[in-house]
Amino acid sequence: MFGDFLTLCADQIVNHATKFTQMYKGVSCPLIVRTPMGGGRGYGPTHSQSLEKMFLGIPGLKIIAASHFHQPGQVLQSIVVKESAPVIFVEHKLLYREVLQSSGEGLFVNLLDDESGYQTAVVKNYAEGVPDVCVIGYGGTARWLPQLLRNMAAEEIRVICALPAVIDPLPLDTLAHIARQANRVVIMDEAYQGFNWGDGVAAALYTKLWGSLFCPINVVSSDRRIIPTSFEQEEQTLISSEKIEQAILETLAWG
Secondary structure, eight states: OOGGGGGGGHHHIIIIIHHHHHHSTTOOOOOEEEEEEOOOSOOOTTSSOOGGGGGTTOTTOEEEOOOTTSOHHHHHHHHHHHOSSOEEEEEEGGGTTSOOOOSBTTBEEEEEEOTTSSEEEEEESOSSSOOSEEEEOOGGGGGGHHHHHHHHHHTTOOEEEEEESEEESOOHHHHHHHHTTTSOEEEEEEEESSSSHHHHHHHHHHHHHTTTOSSOOEEEEEOSSOOOSSHHHHHHHSOOHHHHHHHHHHHHTTO
């Protein structure tokens, strides 16, 4: 019920399940681990973390975290059909209550097939023209985008967002193609600051976009401290819509 306790399963996942298909000829391990992650419910330090960062970069392990701009049920069905090796399927707690998003009310949504074999959701707050900034995130960070993008549109700021369903292995070519349209990039990641998914994506994008970026990539993540139970203190600790908006404005301020 809480992804925080994947720490108790780490040995079986990392040292056993992910090794079977490569160590033993003809052996498959089509395992799906569904796990709720993330904060925002006041559940406290051991029930609010985004610990998928601990499982990134493991050979033979795929991490998928669909947003409500995807069709999560269809993504899960695709995993069952396609995968013969272990997958961790991350579900943000606060997305359970959200309505699936599609184009309308000033938003333009497109599901783009990417090199992962799944889809990256591309969300824009404009119909025509060149974006001012590209925002990249996954899973639960997408819950702020509808209102945030409408607020940005009211300020005549064109934003394009890329939300890959597969966060590891990363569909880097697709993300770089989308980011290159703006050459200003903000990355959202609810995990603790430091050595997280957002940092890894930023480093990878620099190798693809070096020389074309207008400014440094801005990574927004949660503070590197335990997550309080108090709603007020939790809000101060975790990534938020306000922090993402501030990062967008700081990125644009580079000119």
